[in-house]
Amino acid sequence: MLDTSPLTLVVERFADRLRAAPQSRLQRGAAAEALKLARELAVRAQRLESAATAAGAAGAGAAPERVVPDAGIFVVGDQVAVAGLDLAEALRATTAAPAPDDAKAPSAMLDEAVRLVEQAEIRAMR
Numbered sequence: 001m002l003d004t005s006p007l008t009l010v011v012e013r014f015a016d017r018l019r020a021a022p023q024s025r026l027q028r029g030a031a032a033e034a035l036k037l038a039r040e041l042a043v044r045a046q047r048l049e050s051a052a053t054a055a056g057a058a059g060a061g062a063a064p065e066r067v068v069p070d071a072g073i074f075v076v077g078d079q080v081a082v083a084g085l086d087l088a089e090a091l092r093a094t095t096a097a098p099a100p101d102d103a104k105a106p107s108a109m110l111d112e113a114v115r116l117v118e119q120a121e122i123r124a125m126r
Helices: 005-020 023-056 076-096 106-125
Strands: none
Touching: 005 023, 005 076, 005 106, 023 076, 023 106, 076 106
C-alpha cells in the first residue's frame, strides 16, 4: 500500500494556514489559489476513481467530472483538505488495482500532487 502521508501532511498544513489566514489575505488571492488547487486535486481523484470503477465494471460509462463549487473565501481551507484527502485515498486504492501500461505510477502521481500543493501554498501565502 502506498504511503500517502506526505500528501496528507502538506494538504493539512496548507488547509490549516488558510483557515487561520486573515480575510484580507484570502481576498488578495489566497482563496482563489486554494480553490484552483482544490478543483485540480478533485479532478485527479475523480479520474483515479473512475479508472478503478471502469476496470471493475466492464462497459460502465465514465461519470461526468464534478467541480468543486466556489462556496466563499472562508471555506477554501476545508475544500483543499477534503479534495486532498480524497486524492490520497484514491491513490491508496489505485495501488491495490492493476494499472494500465500507459498509466503513471501511483508514486509519481503522489509526488506530483505534493508538489502542486506546495507550489499553491507558496503562491497563496506570499
